[in-house]
Amino acid sequence: MPLLFTGFNAFGQHECVSGDVDCAAGFSEINAPVSNQNQCTISIGWRYAALAFGRKLCLRGLLDDGPNECVTLEATGDIRAIAAADSHCLVLLQSGQLYRVQPKLQAELVTVRLEAAPRSNSGTKRSIFGAAKAPSSPIIEHIACGSHINVAISSENCVYSIPSCLHQFSERQFRVKQLQCGHEHAVLLNANGDVFTWGNGL
Template sequence: MPLLFTGFNAFGQHECVSGDADCAAGFSEINTTVSTQNQCTISVGWRYAALAFGRKLFLRGLLDDGPNECVTHEAAGDIKAMAAGDSYCLVLLHNGQLYRVQPRLQAELLFVRLEAPPRSNSGTKRSIFGIPKAPSSPIIEHIACGSHINVAISSENSVYSIPSCLHQFSERQFRVKQLQCGFEHAVLLNVNGDVFTWGNGLRGQLGQAVLRVEETPQLVEALAGIKITQIAAGGWHSAAISAFGDLYTWGLNCSGQLGMRVMKPGGLLKEPTVYPLPQLQDLPECGCPQESRGSDDCAPLRAFAGSRHTLMIRQCGRLWATGWCKHGQLGKRLQNLSYLDSFKALEGIVVNPSSDNVLCGPWSTLIFLRKLEN
């Protein structure tokens, strides 16, 4: 299973295979052994990449003095997820413990002590002998971070702005399905299909009618009643896909990252740059052979977002992209363009639509490839 990369790599974050053989869309294969039996966890920042196999953590890129620097750490247990931020990389183990490490050559992997959530109305928990129980360490299930925000969600539905407890969802049936962070905002999806956002919303990235900062998670009312199955958070924009196969985008559209026209025909008048409320996208026909079987065969299934670009997988497995491509983050064949302001198919790539096999860094894209089209 090859791991393909395209985009900004000036600091040697990714070591490409010798020869730099490109696939049809202009992606290069990374020199990393990845298979379905060897679980690989990846997170990408703008100046370094984090790669984990089992307990081993590798940081590569600009760490101290120059490009191509690399450091290795060993965690206390198998690594479940990572989030590469500017100041440090969050590392979540399968046992729910959270660690962090600065992207520096001499930095250590440190345990993160989180603030205890507020006590419930049921009072202090006690043993069968009436002795108060010491609060246990939260078990973390989801992590995400951006340039100015870092978030963790516990098994008890506590929301942390690390290390402080920011909010507690009180509903027993509330379960978090997905968590994403942009530069300054967070997007949360629960298993009921409800979307919550918080953080800086001055560029419309929260999906709320009023542009402001939200300190705690707020329901996106514009999507209420629509069962959302998948979300994405870019730098200053967000995306969501519904159970009906509809794609919604909102936030900043300076580079066409919402899939909406930036300039009107003729380039004379500029369209709105910020769309505060979710916009339903009228996507082009896929054009693949499966589309003749029915419209659902090519409906949007998953969305992914970088700093100013957005990718979408359709049911047929084809990958579509829009937004900023100056660094080649939409494929090297498009690097001569500043941006795309509508979704375009990345010809030559078919991915497995049923798995998380696409990852967007701020200025890059990585793909676990299923096959190349002929």
């Protein structure tokens, strides 16, 4: 199963199988270890591309000093989604843990800490001994990045403008189908076909 791309590649964001750098006129195959058994996740920033295979994350392009630079990192679990922005890349694991990595040669995965979601009216959760339980970290299900906005949606339907919780949809049956970010705004599509937008409306 080949991966193909076309367009701007001046920073070597994509390593072509043929070695051709100018791919503006047609499609070229990306040199990446993709197979039918190996799920590949891709997100593209202006100066680099991020590819994930299982636990491995590869950042390629202009990272520090010049084009065609590449760094590979390994996450603690399988990668579910990635979202590339100019200054960083968000990495979401299958477990719902969220990380941030800067596109540079000395890159490392850094845990993203999100503020606690608003408490529900059901009261404080307690252990079997009566002690109040500490609020658990949110389990993230969707991520998206724009130039000036980073969004995450938790399993509890909390909308984060990372790291702040902006809103929580109260309906338990509310399900996010797709999330995208533009330059300074976000768009959410739910399973009912409703569209929500927020951010800068310029």
